[in-house]
Amino acid sequence: MDSGKEIDGVFELHYIELKKFTKTSHDIQSALDRWSSFLTTAHQLDREHTPKELASDKNIVKAIAAIDRMFNEEERQVYEVRLKEFTDVASIIASGAEKNIAKGQLKLLARLLERRFGTLPPWATEKLTRASEQELEAWGDSILTAPTLQAVFNPDAAS
Numbered sequence: 613m614d615s616g617k618e619i620d621g622v623f624e625l626h627y628i629e630l631k632k633f634t635k636t637s638h639d640i641q642s643a644l645d646r647w648s649s650f651l652t653t654a655h656q657l658d659r660e661h662t663p664k665e666l667a668s669d670k671n672i673v674k675a676i677a678a679i680d681r682m683f684n685e686e687e688r689q690v691y692e693v694r695l696k697e698f699t700d701v702a703s704i705i706a707s708g709a710e711k712n713i714a715k716g717q718l719k720l721l722a723r724l725l726e727r728r729f730g731t732l733p734p735w736a737t738e739k740l741t742r743a744s745e746q747e748l749e750a751w752g753d754s755i756l757t758a759p760t761l762q763a764v765f766n767p768d769a770a771s
Contacts, residue, residue: 628644628648628651633648633652635648635649637649637663637666638665640663640666643669646665646666646672650666650675654676654679655695657676657679658676659677659680662676714745714748717745717748717749717752718741720752721740721748721755722737724752724755725740725755725761725764729761733761736761736765739765750767751765
């Protein structure tokens with residue numbers, strides 16, 4: 613969070629990464645905290661469900677009333693469905709990114725093994741393609757010290 617200062621009484625500017633705002637209602641102390649909390653929880657708030665720390669700010673109460681006017685129950689349900697769809701898409705994208713990272717790890721490890729030990733035999737390629745992320749990481753670490761290809765995949769046998 614980065615904040616500017618008031619210049620000749622004209623304005624105050626704040627840059628806020630709302631995803632990083634994690635204060636609970638009990639931790640709220642300033643107007644900036646109240647507004648950050650409001651912006652991160654507005655979809656859960658209405659006149660009956662407003663923490664006292666936010667209800668004490670008349671401008672936030674006014675904003676909540678405006679939200680209540682804009683969203684009747686049907687509109688709120690549509691909003692919640694769209695929010696869930698957005699969250700699902702974000703999750704799919706994150707999952708795809710993780711899969712691409714794992715593919716990249718596999719490709720890099722196979723390349724390094726070939727550079728160090730020569731063409732990989734089918735058994736090594738099979739182990740790599742069936743490996744978990746943890747196994748790939750462990751094998752990536754052992755490639756630096758293992759004397760043989762077999763020792764990369766079975767470091768206990770090399771001892």
